[in-house]
Amino acid sequence: MNAEIITIGDEILIGQIVDTNSAYIAKELNKIGVSVHQITSVEDEWNHILTTLSEAQKRADIVIITGGLGPTKDDITKKCLCEFFNDTLVKDEVVLAHVEELFKKYIDTPISDLNRMQALVPSKAEVLKNSFGTAPGMWLKKDDTVFISMPGVPYEMKALMQDEVIPRIRQRFKRPFILHKTVLTFGMGESAIAEKIESWEEALPAHIRLAYLPNLGKVRLRLSTKGSDPEKMEQEVDDQITSLCQIIGDIIKGVEEEDPIEVQIGNLLKEKNASLATAESFTGGRLASIFTKYAGSSSFFKGSVVAYATEAKVNILGVSQDLIDKNSVVSNEVACEMARKVKALYQTDYAIATTGNAGPSKGDSDADVGTVVLAIATPDDVFAREFNFGNHRDKVVGKAVNKCMELVLDEIYSHK
Amino acid sequence: MNAEIITIGDEILIGQIVDTNSAYIAKELNKIGVSVHQITSVEDEWNHILTTLSEAQKRADIVIITGGLGPTKDDITKKCLCEFFNDTLVKDEVVLAHVEELFKKYIDTPISDLNRMQALVPSKAEVLKNSFGTAPGMWLKKDDTVFISMPGVPYEMKALMQDEVIPRIRQRFKRPFILHKTVLTFGMGESAIAEKIESWEEALPAHIRLAYLPNLGKVRLRLSTKGSDPEKMEQEVDDQITSLCQIIGDIIKGVEEEDPIEVQIGNLLKEKNASLATAESFTGGRLASIFTKYAGSSSFFKGSVVAYATEAKVNILGVSQDLIDKNSVVSNEVACEMARKVKALYQTDYAIATTGNAGPSKGDSDADVGTVVLAIATPDDVFAREFNFGNHRDKVVGKAVNKCMELVLDEIYSHK
Numbered sequence: 157m158n159a160e161i162i163t164i165g166d167e168i169l170i171g172q173i174v175d176t177n178s179a180y181i182a183k184e185l186n187k188i189g190v191s192v193h194q195i196t197s198v199e200d201e202w203n204h205i206l207t208t209l210s211e212a213q214k215r216a217d218i219v220i221i222t223g224g225l226g227p228t229k230d231d232i233t234k235k236c237l238c239e240f241f242n243d244t245l246v247k248d249e250v251v252l253a254h255v256e257e258l259f260k261k262y263i264d265t266p267i268s269d270l271n272r273m274q275a276l277v278p279s280k281a282e283v284l285k286n287s288f289g290t291a292p293g294m295w296l297k298k299d300d301t302v303f304i305s306m307p308g309v310p311y312e313m314k315a316l317m318q319d320e321v322i323p324r325i326r327q328r329f330k331r332p333f334i335l336h337k338t339v340l341t342f343g344m345g346e347s348a349i350a351e352k353i354e355s356w357e358e359a360l361p362a363h364i365r366l367a368y369l370p371n372l373g374k375v376r377l378r379l380s381t382k383g384s385d386p387e388k389m390e391q392e393v394d395d396q397i398t399s400l401c402q403i404i405g406d407i408i409k410g411v412e413e414e415d416p417i418e419v420q421i422g423n424l425l426k427e428k429n430a431s432l433a434t435a436e437s438f439t440g441g442r443l444a445s446i447f448t449k450y451a452g453s454s455s456f457f458k459g460s461v462v463a464y465a466t467e468a469k470v471n472i473l474g475v476s477q478d479l480i481d482k483n484s485v486v487s488n489e490v491a492c493e494m495a496r497k498v499k500a501l502y503q504t505d506y507a508i509a510t511t512g513n514a515g516p517s518k519g520d521s522d523a524d525v526g527t528v529v530l531a532i533a534t535p536d537d538v539f540a541r542e543f544n545f546g547n548h549r550d551k552v553v554g555k556a557v558n559k560c561m562e563l564v565l566d567e568i569y570s571h572k
Numbered sequence: 573m574n575a576e577i578i579t580i581g582d583e584i585l586i587g588q589i590v591d592t593n594s595a596y597i598a599k600e601l602n603k604i605g606v607s608v609h610q611i612t613s614v615e616d617e618w619n620h621i622l623t624t625l626s627e628a629q630k631r632a633d634i635v636i637i638t639g640g641l642g643p644t645k646d647d648i649t650k651k652c653l654c655e656f657f658n659d660t661l662v663k664d665e666v667v668l669a670h671v672e673e674l675f676k677k678y679i680d681t682p683i684s685d686l687n688r689m690q691a692l693v694p695s696k697a698e699v700l701k702n703s704f705g706t707a708p709g710m711w712l713k714k715d716d717t718v719f720i721s722m723p724g725v726p727y728e729m730k731a732l733m734q735d736e737v738i739p740r741i742r743q744r745f746k747r748p749f750i751l752h753k754t755v756l757t758f759g760m761g762e763s764a765i766a767e768k769i770e771s772w773e774e775a776l777p778a779h780i781r782l783a784y785l786p787n788l789g790k791v792r793l794r795l796s797t798k799g800s801d802p803e804k805m806e807q808e809v810d811d812q813i814t815s816l817c818q819i820i821g822d823i824i825k826g827v828e829e830e831d832p833i834e835v836q837i838g839n840l841l842k843e844k845n846a847s848l849a850t851a852e853s854f855t856g857g858r859l860a861s862i863f864t865k866y867a868g869s870s871s872f873f874k875g876s877v878v879a880y881a882t883e884a885k886v887n888i889l890g891v892s893q894d895l896i897d898k899n900s901v902v903s904n905e906v907a908c909e910m911a912r913k914v915k916a917l918y919q920t921d922y923a924i925a926t927t928g929n930a931g932p933s934k935g936d937s938d939a940d941v942g943t944v945v946l947a948i949a950t951p952d953d954v955f956a957r958e959f960n961f962g963n964h965r966d967k968v969v970g971k972a973v974n975k976c977m978e979l980v981l982d983e984i985y986s987h988k
Contacts, residue, residue: 166783169608170752171599172794173785174592178613183587192585193620197594197611200783204609227763228784229773262962265764288964309786311964336586345679347643347686357645367582367616368644369589370725378588434878440864441857444878448856451932451965459884462850462860462876464869465918472877472888472917501888502881516867546678548704548727549867 157331159185160216161195162208164223164233165308168197177222177313184317189331190218191382200224205236213301218325223308225291227270234278234294237305241296243278248292251275251283255290281305284320288312293320302328333386337393338369338412339377339400342562346370349377353403356396364396372555373545374562376412409562417561418446424568425456425506430535432564433502434460435473435494435509437485438528442557443508458502463494469511473497486511486523488540491531495540499533506568507533508560509540514552528556534567573747575601576632577611578624580639580649581724584613593638593729600733605747606634607798616640621652629717634741639724641707643686650694650710653721657712659694664708667691667699671706700736704728709736718744749802753809754785754828755793755816758978762786765793769819772812780812788971789961790978792828825978833977834862840984841872841922846951848980849918850876851889851910851925853901854944858973859924874918879910885927889913902927902939904956907947911956915949922984923949924976925956930968944972950983 161181167173175197182192193215198204205224212219224233238245252275259267274290277283284293284304289312294305304321306313325331341349346368350357357366363383369376379396383389401408410420425432434443444460447453463469466485470477475493483489494509512528525547531540541563545555577597583589591613598608609631614620621640628635640649654661668691675683690706693699700709700720705728710721720737722729741747757765762784766773773782779799785792795812799805817824826836841848850859860876863869879885882901886893891909899905910925928944941963947956957979961971 166781166796167785167794168595169598169611170602170796171595171597171608172752172754174590174595175611176590179584179587179590181587182585186586192587193615193617194624195585195591195611195613199609201609208610226784226786228766230781230783263761265761268763268767270763270766288962288967311967315964336588338588345681347684348681350644350686351684365582365646367646368642369583370642378583380582380586436857436860438864439861440869440873441852441860441876441878442864444852444857444880445855445861448854448858448878448880451930453856454880457856457880459880459888460857460876460878461888462857462864462878464860464864464873464875468875468918471919472875502884503887514867546704548731551704551727 157190157218157329158216159190159192159218159220160212161192162212162219162221163195163197163308164200164205164221166199166230169199177308177310180310180314181220181222181317184322186334186336188322188326189334189382190325190329191334200230200232202232202236205233206240209236209240209303213298217301217329219301219303220321221303221305222313225305225307227274227290233305234276237294237296237303238278241278241280241298243280245276246279248275248277248283251277251292254285258290284316286312286316287319288315295324332382332384333389334380334382335386335389335393336378336380337397339379339397340409340412340417341375341377341404341407342373342409344375344404344407346375349375349404353400356399356403360396361392364393371558372551373558409565417565419450421561421565421568422447422450422453422456424565428568430505430568431456431458431502432506432508433458433498433504434507435498436460436462437464437469437511438514439510439553439556440464442553443510443560446557458504461498461501469494473501484522486513486527486529488529488531488542491529491540492538495531495533495538505535506564508564509533510556510560512552512556514549515547516549526552528552530556530560530563532563532567534571573606573634573745574632575606575608575634575636576628577608578628578635578637579611579613579724580616580621580637582615582646585615593724593726596726596730597636597638597733600738602750602752604738604742605750606741606745607750616646616648618648618652621649622656625652625656625719629714633717633745635717635719636737637719637721638729641721641723643690643706649721650692653710653712653719654694657694657696657714659696661692662695664691664693664699667693667708670701674706700732702728702732703735704731711740748798748800749805750796750798751802751805751809752794752796753813755795755813756790756825756828756833757793757820757823758790758825760791760820760823762791765791765820769816772815772819776812777808780809788967788974790974825981833981835866837977837981837984838863838866838869838872840981844984846921846984847872847874847918848922848924849874849914849920850923851914852876852878853880853885853927854930855926855969855972855976856880858969859926859976862973874920877914877917885910889917900938902929902943902945904945904947904958907945907956908954911947911949911954921951922980924980925949926972926976928968928972930965931963932965942968944968946972946976946979948979948983950987
């Protein structure tokens with residue numbers, strides 16, 4: 157079962173947007189045992205699209221295409237599909253009714269002929285309903301390869317994947333199971349880990365693949381396998397992780413299956429009926445926006461004070477100017493006080509506070525570029541740690557966010 | 573001048589990470605007149621990498637490769653390059669000294685043989701210095717195609733692009749100029765715009781391409797052209813934009829060249845020596861984290877109160893419980909009061925406040941899923957507007973963030 161993804165659109169090739177659709181589609185396909193071997197992004201250009209379609213056909217059983225289905229002239233995917241399948245466009249009455257309804261309900265401007273043309277589909281296509289937009293999904297077959305075309309708008313594509321594409325692939329293809337488990341480690345570099353676990357790695361059976369995924373102070377170790385017996389696969393991988401824990405248990409902070417660390421933190425807090433707030437200086441709301449990305453986060457995440465300027469630390473958080481003058485705004489004392497204050501303000505059980513200088517130049521304090529202090533307040537304690545995360549703004553903020561997640565997860569665990 | 577990008581790594585194909593490198597590289601190449609015609613992502617798999625390299629060679633003058641350069645066994649790009657170029661690995665003393673220095677300065681664990689092996693490079697490669705990591709960049713040539721290999725870590729790749737790759741491409745290739753200008757519109761759908769500007773679009777000269785980029789309540793119209801005379805190109809495109817303004821000037825909010833709207837807002841505020849704060853309920857710090865992403869934002873962005881829970885709106889922002897009980901927490905009155913309060917707290921000239929229900933279920937208020945109220949406080953006024961942004965959490969937050977940017981930019985403009 158080989159799948160490929162083709163994303164179409166000039167905006168991708170000139171770097172105006174990041175293609176996030178491919179990662180989503182790849183992940184969803186993996187869950188149901190379909191591996192993706194190639195992702196190809198091409199322009200809205202007739203010949204290039206046609207060549208890409210026929211190249212993909214040679215290699216893949218399933219080809220998923222996104223983009224190029226808008227109502228305007230620059231979108232040509234539907235016409236390319238007609239050419240590729242030697243087909244013509246016909247009006248689909250169900251789609252037309254849906255387009256008309258969308259316009260009645262949500263759109264102020266009157267419906268136009270361009271909009272109605274969204275209901276034209278290749279006659280050989282099985283139409284997939286796009287609940288959130290006017291461009292329908294399409295399911296087509298050429299020889300032994302299935303081609304699935306979807307709009308590039310992320311939330312429309314996601315709904316189509318969940319409601320139409322995944323169920324059909326499940327029904328129509330016999331698939332193996334694919335299992336990935338990712339062990340999360342903090343505090344050691346990938347090469348140091350590789351040396352420590354060398355003999356374990358060499359003894360891994362051939363059907364279990366290991367990958368190292370380093371990212372700003374954390375390294376994830378991903379174990380992947382494929383097969384027909386999911387229980388046996390799970391057992392095998394779990395056994396390998398158990399052996400791994402005997403070697404580097406001190407740096408392992410958990411096993412990710414689906415959940416990123418912020419979701420693990422949320423789940424733990426919910427279990428314990430505990431809550432969290434953040435006081436953010438140089439992280440500028442990044443922590444808050446990560447926690448609130450998920451539905452249901454309001455049950456544990458109470459809010460944040462983004463105190464970017466020093467006066468905000470004084471006026472809003474209530475850190476005393478005196479404390480700042482005595483210790484510098486980037487100091488353990490100020491970070492701890494920020495954590496204490498925001499915990500009291502939001503009446504939470506835990507709090508994270510960040511202060512530091514992300515660069516590129518010196519800020520309100522004399523702290524070197526890259527110097528940050530992170531503080532964690534727990535139900536009965538508060539502590540801070542100082543780091544230097546280097547001289548690159550994105551790196552400093554990214555590493556600090558990861559480190560905060562690690563520190564707070566540790567505390568919540570240990571207060572179990 | 574045809575370029576292609578190849579990104580290598582299982583983590584991309586299983587959807588564990590989003591490939592953001594390609595967009596960055598494509599954008600930077602475009603700036604110097606190099607168009608990217610294809611982006612291909614493949615696994616860490618020997619034969620697939622080799623095939624992809626030779627396919628790309630047939631089509632492109634420049635092939636940029638990222639990923640697969642780590643010190644661990646799953647990374648095989650360097651060995652694949654050796655095979656493809658019929659070459660062997662040799663030790664580069666300069667790289668070795670750099671790796672040793674990085675370990676001395678920044679890394680606690682002692683340097684190992686695996687780390688030292690990062691200094692091995694194909695003998696035919698011109699080595700490109702990676703200031704921020706151990707894996708060097710490599711510049712290789714086969715027939716008429718240049719292959720450039722870089723690590724996949726984004727900040728290492730970006731520094732390599734700026735310091736090593738772009739300067740060499742500038743020097744060694746004769747390139748045309750590429751010009752993109754993007755007109756930012758708000759408040760009208762893409763098909764409605766297409767109808768309004770149909771005759772203008774049809775009269776566009778063949779060498780100017782138009783693309784519609786709809787995104788959550790805003791539509792960007794991108795004009796692209798290529799040529800040898802940048803001044804003439806700029807003039808031509810500007811003339812077209814002037815004609816466009818005569819047709820749909822009411823919905824045009826500006827022309828993006830490089831700057832996203834948040835940077836435009838920042839620049840305007842800096843010009844006027846004015847400042848901004850945000851009070852965020854369902855946007856959960858997203859606005860703050862967007863503004864603070866940029867170095868120098870502290871000169872206009874003073875901070876945010878993320879008041880996710882109703883009690884935080886009362887306790888921290890100081891909105892009266894009475895006002896909330898009378899009007900509901902998702903109301904014009906409460907949004908305006910949040911904006912007023914946060915403006916006073918941070919002593920700023922402008923403030924944005926958000927309250928609403930992003931879904932998927934009803935929250936603290938009775939507001940329907942998707943109902944949001946956005947308020948803007950200006951130096952002498954405050955107003956709020958209510959919207960329903962549909963039934964999808966990401967969509968609601970994304971549309972609201974865009975709408976806030978639009979509303980506040982309008983206000984800052986009109987207070988000029």
